[in-house]
Amino acid sequence: MRLVIARCQVDYAGRLTSHLPMANRLLLIKADGSVSIHSDDRAYKPLNWMSPPCWLIEDRNIWTVQNKAGEKLVISLEEILHDSAHELGAEPGLVKDGVEAHLQELLAEHIGTLGEGYSLVRREFPTAIGPVDIMARDADGASVAVEIKRRGEIDGVEQLTRYLELLNRDPLLAPVRGVFAAQQIKPQARTLAEDRGIRCLTLDYDKLRGTDSDEFRLF
CATH class of the missing domain: 3.40.1350.10 (Trna Endonuclease; Chain: A, domain 1)
Structure with missing residues (x-):
C-alpha cells in the first residue's frame, strides 16, 4: 500500500463530473490497483475513488487514474507532504462475533x-x-x-x-x-x-x- 499526503485538487470525468478544490488530502494507492482520496473527516468514506481494474499514470504533478470504461480521476498536485509504501502481507480476514x-x-x-x-x-x-x-x-x-x-x-x-x-x-x-x-x-x-x-x-x-x-x- 502506498500512502501519499499531498495538497491537491481532484477532478473526475466519467458518467458525471465532480471537482475537489485544492486542499490537503490522503491518497491511498492499494496493491489491487484501487485509488481513493480521503479527508480528515467522513470516517472511512473516501471523497472520491476509482475501483480496480484501473491504472495510475504519474506525469510530474498530474496523476491520472483511468479505468477500462474511460473514466478518469485527475489529481493535480501542488505539494507532496508525505510519500511512503508499505507491504501489508496476506489478509487473514475479519473474525466477527456471531459468525x-x-x-x-x-x-x-x-x-x-x-x-x-x-x-x-x-x-x-x-x-x-x-x-x-x-x-x-x-x-x-x-x-x-x-x-x-x-x-x-x-x-x-x-x-x-x-x-x-x-x-x-x-x-x-x-x-x-x-x-x-x-x-x-x-x-x-x-x-x-x-x-x-x-x-x-x-x-x-x-x-x-x-x-x-x-x-x-x-x-
Whole structure:
C-alpha cells in the first residue's frame, strides 16, 4: 500500500463530473490497483475513488487514474507532504462475533427456536456434497435440514436446495423440509426460498446468546 499526503485538487470525468478544490488530502494507492482520496473527516468514506481494474499514470504533478470504461480521476498536485509504501502481507480476514459456526452452535443449543417440539439430530450432518449445518426433527418427527448464514443471500438458498434434493433421495429421511436461517435475509433470497417451500427464519443473535440452553443438564 502506498500512502501519499499531498495538497491537491481532484477532478473526475466519467458518467458525471465532480471537482475537489485544492486542499490537503490522503491518497491511498492499494496493491489491487484501487485509488481513493480521503479527508480528515467522513470516517472511512473516501471523497472520491476509482475501483480496480484501473491504472495510475504519474506525469510530474498530474496523476491520472483511468479505468477500462474511460473514466478518469485527475489529481493535480501542488505539494507532496508525505510519500511512503508499505507491504501489508496476506489478509487473514475479519473474525466477527456471531459468525456462522457460532450461530450454528447457539441454534443447536436452543433448537426450540425453530418451533415447539423440535429436537436436534446432529450438527454438521454429513452428505455426499458437504455437511448440513443442522439436522433436526419437528414435533411430528419429520426431518428438517437447516442452513445457517450470517447474511442470507441467494447463494445460501441454492446451497440448501442442493442438500434437500440429495437428502430427499434417502427413504430413511424423506420427506425432508428446509429452514434457511440467518441474522439478516435479503428480500430476493427470501422470495426464492419461499417459492421453493423453504421456511425462512431470522435469528436474533443477542437473544440466542442470552437465553438458557434447551439441552438437558444435571444441575
